[in-house]
Amino acid sequence: MSVMDPAALPLARKVLDKITTEPKSFNMDVWCESPIDDNLNPCGTTACLAGWTMILSGEYELGKDGFPLELEMMSSADIEKAGARLLGLPLEEVVSVIEGGRSLFYSSEKVAIQRLQNLISEAELAAA
Numbered sequence: 057m058s059v060m061d062p063a064a065l066p067l068a069r070k071v072l073d074k075i076t077t078e079p080k081s082f083n084m085d086v087w088c089e090s091p092i093d094d095n096l097n098p099c100g101t102t103a104c105l106a107g108w109t110m111i112l113s114g115e116y117e118l119g120k121d122g123f124p125l126e127l128e129m130m131s132s133a134d135i136e137k138a139g140a141r142l143l144g145l146p147l148e149e150v151v152s153v154i155e156g157g158r159s160l161f162y163s164s165e166k167v168a169i170q171r172l173q174n175l176i177s178e179a180e181l182a183a184a
Contacts, residue, residue: 061144106139
């Protein structure tokens, strides 16, 4: 059985598309930031998996910088929980030790992409 709620598949696919087609906008070391050098990321926003999930969900009001307004008031644990909830994942999936000792929100970009692809595939199979 899939860990991801199949109802979250549209958002999960949207996030995966964003982070794979615009890799300069994906950085697992930051929640959300605007780069100083626009050559690094011309769109101006860089975020981690949880950050992009929040931004692309449409559930949060975005400021002029493109970041959810609530972000400044949220702890890292709150951001992780929001990302997990929006992706239809139980919190254990986010904080558990997986993929060589790293969780979904605490991994390299490569591992996060692979893990999200796997979660999407599992949810698609469960929904079929």
